[in-house]
Amino acid sequence: MKSILFSLLLFCATFTLRAENGHQLWLRPHPAAPVTVVSSGKNSALLATAKSELQQGWQGRAGATVKLTLKKDKSIKYDGFRLSPQGVEAATEAGLLYGVYELLRRQQTGQPLTEVISNPSYEHRVLNHWDNPDGSVERGYAGKSIFWRQDSSFVVTGRDKALWQQYARANASVGINGAVLNNVNASPMILSADYLGRAKAIADVLRPYGVKVYLAVKFSSPALLGGLKTSDPLDPAVIAWWKARTREVYRQIPDFGGFLVKASSEGQPGPQDFGRTHADGANLLADAVRPYGGLVMWRAFVYSPNDKDRAKQAYNEFVPLDGKFRDNVIIQVKNGPIDFQPREPFSPLFGALKKTAVMPEFQITQEYLGQAIDLVFLAPMWAECLRSDTYQAGPGSTVARCTDGSVYPQKHSAMAGVSNVGLDTNWTGHDFAQANWYAFGRLAWNNTLASEQIADEWLRLTFDNSAPPTANQPAADFNAGFLTPVKQLMLASREAAVDYSMPLGLHHIMSATHGHYGPGPWWAPPGTRADWTPPYYHQAAANGVGFDRTSTGSNAVSQYHEPLAGQLNNPATCPDEYLLWFHHLPWDFKMKSGRTLWDELALHYDHGVQQVRQFQRTWDAARPYVDAERFALVQNKLRTQSGNAVIWKDAGLLYFQQFSHLPIPAEIEPPM
Numbered sequence: 001m002k003s004i005l006f007s008l009l010l011f012c013a014t015f016t017l018r019a020e021n022g023h024q025l026w027l028r029p030h031p032a033a034p035v036t037v038v039s040s041g042k043n044s045a046l047l048a049t050a051k052s053e054l055q056q057g058w059q060g061r062a063g064a065t066v067k068l069t070l071k072k073d074k075s076i077k078y079d080g081f082r083l084s085p086q087g088v089e090a091a092t093e094a095g096l097l098y099g100v101y102e103l104l105r106r107q108q109t110g111q112p113l114t115e116v117i118s119n120p121s122y123e124h125r126v127l128n129h130w131d132n133p134d135g136s137v138e139r140g141y142a143g144k145s146i147f148w149r150q151d152s153s154f155v156v157t158g159r160d161k162a163l164w165q166q167y168a169r170a171n172a173s174v175g176i177n178g179a180v181l182n183n184v185n186a187s188p189m190i191l192s193a194d195y196l197g198r199a200k201a202i203a204d205v206l207r208p209y210g211v212k213v214y215l216a217v218k219f220s221s222p223a224l225l226g227g228l229k230t231s232d233p234l235d236p237a238v239i240a241w242w243k244a245r246t247r248e249v250y251r252q253i254p255d256f257g258g259f260l261v262k263a264s265s266e267g268q269p270g271p272q273d274f275g276r277t278h279a280d281g282a283n284l285l286a287d288a289v290r291p292y293g294g295l296v297m298w299r300a301f302v303y304s305p306n307d308k309d310r311a312k313q314a315y316n317e318f319v320p321l322d323g324k325f326r327d328n329v330i331i332q333v334k335n336g337p338i339d340f341q342p343r344e345p346f347s348p349l350f351g352a353l354k355k356t357a358v359m360p361e362f363q364i365t366q367e368y369l370g371q372a373i374d375l376v377f378l379a380p381m382w383a384e385c386l387r388s389d390t391y392q393a394g395p396g397s398t399v400a401r402c403t404d405g406s407v408y409p410q411k412h413s414a415m416a417g418v419s420n421v422g423l424d425t426n427w428t429g430h431d432f433a434q435a436n437w438y439a440f441g442r443l444a445w446n447n448t449l450a451s452e453q454i455a456d457e458w459l460r461l462t463f464d465n466s467a468p469p470t471a472n473q474p475a476a477d478f479n480a481g482f483l484t485p486v487k488q489l490m491l492a493s494r495e496a497a498v499d500y501s502m503p504l505g506l507h508h509i510m511s512a513t514h515g516h517y518g519p520g521p522w523w524a525p526p527g528t529r530a531d532w533t534p535p536y537y538h539q540a541a542a543n544g545v546g547f548d549r550t551s552t553g554s555n556a557v558s559q560y561h562e563p564l565a566g567q568l569n570n571p572a573t574c575p576d577e578y579l580l581w582f583h584h585l586p587w588d589f590k591m592k593s594g595r596t597l598w599d600e601l602a603l604h605y606d607h608g609v610q611q612v613r614q615f616q617r618t619w620d621a622a623r624p625y626v627d628a629e630r631f632a633l634v635q636n637k638l639r640t641q642s643g644n645a646v647i648w649k650d651a652g653l654l655y656f657q658q659f660s661h662l663p664i665p666a667e668i669e670p671p672m
């Protein structure tokens with residue numbers, strides 16, 4: 001009996017610890033002052049959430065009255081809102097909820113509560129979970145899936161629901177309003193009764209937070225799940241099968257968001273297996289979801305082993321189809337033309353389509369950026385993409401404006417992020433990876449938001465600057481001792497990762513054998529598909545390094561508009577960041593700095609390493625402001641990152657030196 005009691009106590013203690021630590025994310029509880037909430041709408045689930053959030057989190061004047069008013073207003077778009085000292089006005093209940101979160105965020109981060117109208121840049125702000133039905137997560141570094149588990153009973157427990165609710169709340173607090181519950185490498189089983197039942201249970205928990213559920217589907221489901229002879233998108237039986245299955249999905253989940261599809265890509269089945277186009281495939285599903293107001297997010301991540309330059313293929317396949325897609329199809333395009341590398345130029349597809357909606361896909365999970373080991377804040381990387389000028393309709397046609405409907409009207413607009421969430425106590429494996437989830441939501445809401453502001457908000461909310469001052473942490477010191485230096489660390493972290501791994505436009509030179517963590521520029525076992533091996537991308541040889549994508553090389557530059565294409569085509573005007581992406585240059589090529597390419601490469605590698613060492617010092621000095629547990633976790637991870645950055649630098653330099661035959665510059669730390 002005693003031991004049962006002891007286990008129970010231990011369980012409660014562990015659970016409380018979890019609940020008090022990482023599980024709160026940026027929504028850490030504060031003692032709230034009393035507030036009266038007056039609302040004009042009927043008492044719906046969303047409105048109830050908004051009210052309870054205000055009551056739990058109010059930091060304003062005790063006894064104040066806040067009005068939540070539903071009102072049509074031309075200046076309010078989608079689920080936008082008007083915030084004023086009196087309260088929130090919005091056209092939808094979700095808008096009221098987002099206004100409440102903005103109000104509370106302002107209170108907690110000490111920002112003034114002036115009158116402001118805030119409209120989301122994108123109508124749909126969606127997390128893509130690469131979660132498999134067996135509970136594993138593809139490219140997940142934070143434990144198993146929060147949605148699925150290898151459990152044939154499909155029982156939904158109270159703990160499941162509690163977790164999903166916390167997840168939904170975190171999403172809603174940053175404006176995320178959709179979640180694709182399963183991997184793009186989809187199992188046909190996702191549309192079977194058991195999985196649909198669980199998806200319905202998840203949707204029921206997410207609904208009061210305004211988060212819609214979507215599913216990724218396998219294109220060959222009619223054959224694999226339905227037993228049909230074919231999955232040809234023009235076959236009447238296939239069309240009927242998708243219609244019937246979709247009807248069943250909506251019967252269970254009336255506000256279901258729609259389907260996400262990876263087709264004719266990396267071995268996944270697709271319309272091309274039947275001699276049909278991406279448009280034929282996407283339209284089949286678009287017609288099935290149309291009666292219910294659903295969407296199809298059709299991915300453009302396509303490349304084939306025969307292509308001479310993988311970076312060109314998506315553009316080549318999709319541009320001829322412009323205008324052929326139904327208006328409830330959005331083409332989902334990864335930020336760069338290859339695959340979520342530490343740095344890529346933006347995908348030329350963003351500036352290419354005029355009659356087809358396009359949406360950016362970012363990877364929140366850090367597949368190529370240090371996974372859950374390296375501290376890398378991704379907002380600057382996404383902002384770099386969103387701010388890039390495509391020149392599609394002249395200067396100012398940024399990726400942001402080409403995807404949010406500002407340049408060419410789009411019936412629907414969206415942004416997707418591949419989620420980094422798992423069952424780990426801190427949700428994301430690395431405490432600072434929570435900031436990337438937060439940043440995705442904030443940027444999907446406002447695609448021009450400064451990374452500095454996002455980092456500032458996240459740090460203040462997550463590390464609780466409003467906690468009562470202690471002997472160790474006088475309140476006045478929080479800004480100087482913690483906020484400013486740690487924010488600086490976050491803002492520098494992505495460039496540091498580029499420097500110690502793939503500087504100057506190098507890409508895809510990571511290890512294939514360690515799940516894309518660490519260096520592997522040499523990896524090319526005989527018989528492997530060339531476009532999966534690093535030498536295909538870096539092209540290092542005695543005569544130089546880099547992939548020639550100029551007009552005399554693969555001519556990928558021609559997929560960009562002028563004046564950008566011309567700028568990228570010329571090594572003298574191509575930004576250093578993209579130099580070896582677009583050019584194959586001799587080792588002694590004279591850089592803008594005056595140094596040789598070889599020396600510049602070495603300096604970048606070394607700079608990355610020195611940066612991480614600086615991050616370690618910054619974090620060590622932040623100790624008085626952080627609880628012991630989070631301090632130690634981050635300190636340990638930084639130590640590992642620092643050692644691994646040296647491995648990247650040494651491996652990169654020693655490998656490339658075999659071709660350059662040049663000495664390591666004296667001013668950098670020599671390889672070990």
Ligand code: GCU
Nearest residue numbers: 138139184185262301339367
């Ligand atoms: C990357 C990743 C795969 C994923 C693919 C995709 O290649 O390594 O795991 O399936 O992207 O985005 O579809």
